[in-house]
Amino acid sequence: MNKGNRIKLTVILPLLSLFLWGSPLLSQERFRKSPPYPEPLAELKLPEIKPSFLTNGLGVAVIQRDGLPVISLKVIIFAGESPSLKELPGMATLTANMLSRGVSYLTASQIEEIIESVGGNFSTYTYPDYSVFSFTFLEEFLDNALDLMSKMMLQPTFLRREIENIKRIMYYDLHEKNKDPEFVAERQLGRLLFRNHPYEKSTFNEDVIKNLNQADLVSFYDRYYRPNNSLFVLTGNINLQTAIRKVSRYFSTWRRKESEHPSLPPLEPYDKEKICLIDLPGAKDATIYLGNIVSPLRGQDVFPFVVLNQVLGGTHTSRLFMNLRESKGYAYYAFSELDFFKNCCVFFVKAKVRPEVTYPSIMEILREIEKITKEKIPSPEIEQAKSYLIGNFPLQIQTFDKLSSRISEIEALGLGEEHWSKYYENIMLVSSERVFEIARKYPLLTPVVVIVGDRNIISDHIQEFEEVFVYNNKGILQYTIKKGEDE
Amino acid sequence: MNKGLISKNRLLILGLFLFLLLGDFPAHGQEKQRLSLPINQYKLGNGLQVILSEDYSLPVVSVAVAYNVGSINERPGKTGLAYLLENLMFQGSQNVSRMQHISFIHRTGGDLNATTTEDKTIFQQTVPSHQLALVLWLESDRMKSLEITAANVEQAKEALIEEIHHRKATEPYFESFLTFDKLLYPNVAYGHPVIGNEADVRDLTVEDVKDFYATFYTPNNAVLSIAGNIDKTKAEQDIRKYFETIQMGQNIPLPPSPTPSDKEATIIAKESLAPLPGFHIGYRIASPYSQDFYPLKIIEYILLRGLTSRLYKKLIIRSRIARSLSGSIEKRKELATFKIFVSSSNEMMAERSKRVIFSEINKLKSSLVSEEELGKAKNIFKMDYLNQYATSADKSVFLAEAFLSKKSLDHLPDELENYLSVDHYSLIRIMRRYFTNEIVLDVKIK
Numbered sequence: 001m002n003k004g005n006r007i008k009l010t011v012i013l014p015l016l017s018l019f020l021w022g023s024p025l026l027s028q029e030r031f032r033k034s035p036p037y038p039e040p041l042a043e044l045k046l047p048e049i050k051p052s053f054l055t056n057g058l059g060v061a062v063i064q065r066d067g068l069p070v071i072s073l074k075v076i077i078f079a080g081e082s083p084s085l086k087e088l089p090g091m092a093t094l095t096a097n098m099l100s101r102g103v104s105y106l107t108a109s110q111i112e113e114i115i116e117s118v119g120g121n122f123s124t125y126t127y128p129d130y131s132v133f134s135f136t137f138l139e140e141f142l143d144n145a146l147d148l149m150s151k152m153m154l155q156p157t158f159l160r161r162e163i164e165n166i167k168r169i170m171y172y173d174l175h176e177k178n179k180d181p182e183f184v185a186e187r188q189l190g191r192l193l194f195r196n197h198p199y200e201k202s203t204f205n206e207d208v209i210k211n212l213n214q215a216d217l218v219s220f221y222d223r224y225y226r227p228n229n230s231l232f233v234l235t236g237n238i239n240l241q242t243a244i245r246k247v248s249r250y251f252s253t254w255r256r257k258e259s260e261h262p263s264l265p266p267l268e269p270y271d272k273e274k275i276c277l278i279d280l281p282g283a284k285d286a287t288i289y290l291g292n293i294v295s296p297l298r299g300q301d302v303f304p305f306v307v308l309n310q311v312l313g314g315t316h317t318s319r320l321f322m323n324l325r326e327s328k329g330y331a332y333y334a335f336s337e338l339d340f341f342k343n344c345c346v347f348f349v350k351a352k353v354r355p356e357v358t359y360p361s362i363m364e365i366l367r368e369i370e371k372i373t374k375e376k377i378p379s380p381e382i383e384q385a386k387s388y389l390i391g392n393f394p395l396q397i398q399t400f401d402k403l404s405s406r407i408s409e410i411e412a413l414g415l416g417e418e419h420w421s422k423y424y425e426n427i428m429l430v431s432s433e434r435v436f437e438i439a440r441k442y443p444l445l446t447p448v449v450v451i452v453g454d455r456n457i458i459s460d461h462i463q464e465f466e467e468v469f470v471y472n473n474k475g476i477l478q479y480t481i482k483k484g485e486d487e
Numbered sequence: 488m489n490k491g492l493i494s495k496n497r498l499l500i501l502g503l504f505l506f507l508l509l510g511d512f513p514a515h516g517q518e519k520q521r522l523s524l525p526i527n528q529y530k531l532g533n534g535l536q537v538i539l540s541e542d543y544s545l546p547v548v549s550v551a552v553a554y555n556v557g558s559i560n561e562r563p564g565k566t567g568l569a570y571l572l573e574n575l576m577f578q579g580s581q582n583v584s585r586m587q588h589i590s591f592i593h594r595t596g597g598d599l600n601a602t603t604t605e606d607k608t609i610f611q612q613t614v615p616s617h618q619l620a621l622v623l624w625l626e627s628d629r630m631k632s633l634e635i636t637a638a639n640v641e642q643a644k645e646a647l648i649e650e651i652h653h654r655k656a657t658e659p660y661f662e663s664f665l666t667f668d669k670l671l672y673p674n675v676a677y678g679h680p681v682i683g684n685e686a687d688v689r690d691l692t693v694e695d696v697k698d699f700y701a702t703f704y705t706p707n708n709a710v711l712s713i714a715g716n717i718d719k720t721k722a723e724q725d726i727r728k729y730f731e732t733i734q735m736g737q738n739i740p741l742p743p744s745p746t747p748s749d750k751e752a753t754i755i756a757k758e759s760l761a762p763l764p765g766f767h768i769g770y771r772i773a774s775p776y777s778q779d780f781y782p783l784k785i786i787e788y789i790l791l792r793g794l795t796s797r798l799y800k801k802l803i804i805r806s807r808i809a810r811s812l813s814g815s816i817e818k819r820k821e822l823a824t825f826k827i828f829v830s831s832s833n834e835m836m837a838e839r840s841k842r843v844i845f846s847e848i849n850k851l852k853s854s855l856v857s858e859e860e861l862g863k864a865k866n867i868f869k870m871d872y873l874n875q876y877a878t879s880a881d882k883s884v885f886l887a888e889a890f891l892s893k894k895s896l897d898h899l900p901d902e903l904e905n906y907l908s909v910d911h912y913s914l915i916r917i918m919r920r921y922f923t924n925e926i927v928l929d930v931k932i933k
Binding site: 028029031032033034035036037038039040041042043044065066067068069070109112113116117118119120121136137138141315316317384387388389390391392393394395397398399400 | 716
């Protein structure tokens with residue numbers, strides 16, 4: 001935004017009001033002069049999430065909501081990329097993708113016809129900790145939808161021809177994503193933060209897809225696609241009894257099997273700042289992802305951290321955005337995020353800036369983080385952030401799909417009622433002091449910094465860094481640039 | 488929350504075969520589909536239309552203010568005004584300083600959006616329900632007393648010109664879409680881009696902007712639509728308090744009547760912006776307010792919507808002669824057009840794709856669509872229709888748009904059924920009536 005004009009405006013406005021004195025514009029009603037006081041905060045009634053279990057161990061959670069004759073169904077499998085074999089990352093993703101590519105008596109295209117015939121949308125997501133099959137359809141087709149879903153879960157065919165098709169699609173999809181600076185930066189940040197940890201497997205590139213074969217997928221499926229390793233989340237105008245009856249009808253023959261879930265090793269945060277660059281020829285901007293592991297973040301520390309994140313970079317009125325975009329004019333955007341995983345959290349800042357200000361932008365981001373660790377955030381700012389989080393929460397669960405996604409995440413990561421029915425209360429209790437304690441407790445000032453941009457443009461603007469590690473987009477270290485040395 | 492730091496691999500499934508028995512699926516038309524959407528509507532003394540729709544599922548409220556103005560209301564030489572004003576609506580009014588509107592909404596945890604199209608301008612915000620009065624205060628202030636100064640007009644013009652440059656430089660096929668619109672809509676009013684022509688934008692004066700605002704941004708040219716968790720009595724009181732004393736506008740001019748379209752043309756595009764050759768096909772079809780529009784919408788779904796639609800299957804999945812396919816019915820007030828755009832890896836493939844499209848259109852003119860295919864198209868349509876009011880924000884905009892479409896809101900509950908009761912025979916009749924004079928624009932690479 002153009003800062004210059006704002007300065008001019010503040011000068012112009014008082015003059016203008018003198019000039020307009022007595023004109024009809026100023027003879028306005030009193031109540032127009034300042035914003036009205038809000039009414040008392042309305043109560044948010046959240047339904048209880050308490051899964052019921054079929055005899056084969058399959059969990060079913062229902063959120064009854066009326067208003068739309070639509071049902072959102074999420075089938076969670078409590079296995080994501082992390083249990084894929086070390087030498088075969090991508091296994092979980094490809095397995096999940098294959099379920100809609102052919103089942104007994106139905107080809108992939110027949111499945112597609114059925115999905116569209118129920119007015120449906122179907123998609124698959126694979127995270128490090130879990131996989132989700134998301135199916136939204138018209139409520140009158142609940143039986144058809146469950147029937148199809150049961151065929152996908154119980155009778156996938158894993159035909160070689162279809163595996164090759166999907167491998168090709170995944171390859172091109174990932175290949176295309178190499179042009180997307182946000183994707184490239186986020187993946188590289190993950191590679192470095194999750195180094196040698198099972199989570200690293202979810203940062204795979206297109207080259208590994210060719211290594212996967214039918215036997216790997218069938219074995220992954222056999223191990224993890226079990227009722228006692230799965231949860232159904234249904235949102236719509238449906239009650240628990242009906243849901244249980246219907247789900248049992250289609251899924252009671254799904255055989256349970258104990259799947260091993262080796263416990264995940266702890267993740268170590270970086271204790272020294274590391275600056276990395278990935279060359280993306282032709283990129284006009286510099287995309288910066290900067291973050292560290294915050295681990296373990298559970299219990300009392302979570303909500304002060306959520307508020308800290310909000311103050312720093314949760315929205316357009318947070319410190320990073322106001323500083324890097326509105327005040328300095330460096331950035332197109334600058335936000336921070338706190339991502340939850342089963343075993344840790346990742347706190348990171350993302351910004352897209354003009355390449356010539358890459359260095360000062362990173363310095364400015366670090367300065368903002370440092371400020372939070374050195375000076376207590378004033379109470380009004382904390383209250384402002386809390387009021388945002390509380391006000392924004394119901395907006396996040398407006399659609400059936402978003403509501404089910406939120407519940408799925410809470411259940412899959414074991415976040416519990418603290419992030420649901422107690423969310424308001426937990427946020428309300430956060431104080432400036434607690435945020436200050438948290439800011440000093442976690443390693444926020446020694447992050448990994450990933451810069452993605454055109455090296456020819458950017459390299460002149462990162463010379464002040466002592467050492468920059470240059471990676472290719474497969475995550476392989478190419479060389480390092482040291483201060484004062486030529487490349 | 489977890490936005491999927493690392494692996495969020497979403498894959499759409501592509502189908503390969505045409506034939507499938509879907510006998511299990513209930514046929515439509517057996518049960519009437521009525522929309523259950525509580526609506527209260529009334530008009531203030533100054534002509535402002537108010538629509539209230541209560542929904543107590545969450546403590547959230549959405550407010551949409553839609554002005555019956557878009558690029559078709561701009562006179563030749565003054566293009567870009569509607570879009571420019573959308574920007575200026577955030578640059579301050581008598582009691583709200585520059586960009587404060589946005590920060591007020593964000594501070595509540597709320598969200599906001601603004602859109603300018605050819606025929607309407609909509610401002611929409613969603614906030615926790617206890618903050619409704621704040622939104623009414625903000626919206627009424629800019630409806631009553633927008634600050635239009637030389638400085639902020641100049642700044643908005645600069646931003647708009649920058650956007651025109653940016654889109655021309657980065658959006659593939661951008662110029663070809665604009666050229667196609669000129670062919671389809673030869674009047675300047677209907678055919679020029681919403682973002683305006685650069686030369687016109689440069690010449691806009693503060694007076695032009697003030698006139699446009701005074702003419703169109705008036706209560707009697709607007710609808711205030713509120714959906715969500717509201718205390719109706721309190722909401723009505725506040726609406727009166729903030730809006731009733733805003734002066735009504737005078738003599739709101741109507742847009743010009745549209746003229747027939749041209750027939751065919753070819754443009755040679757720059758390779759950097761048009762990576763592949765392709766073509767646009769368009770048909771001028773029935774007015775969105777006519778009975779014929781219902782079957783036309785279903786035809787759009789049969790041909791274009793979804794991975795199992797006829798053209799997608801034929802062009803992309805089975806023969807792979809097209810690299811991309813897009814299209815839909817586009818509405819500009821009384822005018823509607825059926826638009827298709829295809830790109831192919833070379834000109835020969837593009838020609839083949841074009842022949843396939845014409846052949847599919849001819850098939851629809853002569854053979855009945857099967858029960859299953861019609862049912863599928865209607866179910867996808869129904870889901871899309873329902874999604875128009877999935878959230879309070881969607882609902883507020885849906886109701887505002889429904890009001891601007893000039894159909895009576897009393898008929899709104901039956902609208903969905905009007906689409907779902909379309910039969911096979913009406914599709915043939917409609918195809919024969921409207922899919923006769925195609926307008927074609929070929930895109931060739933230099």
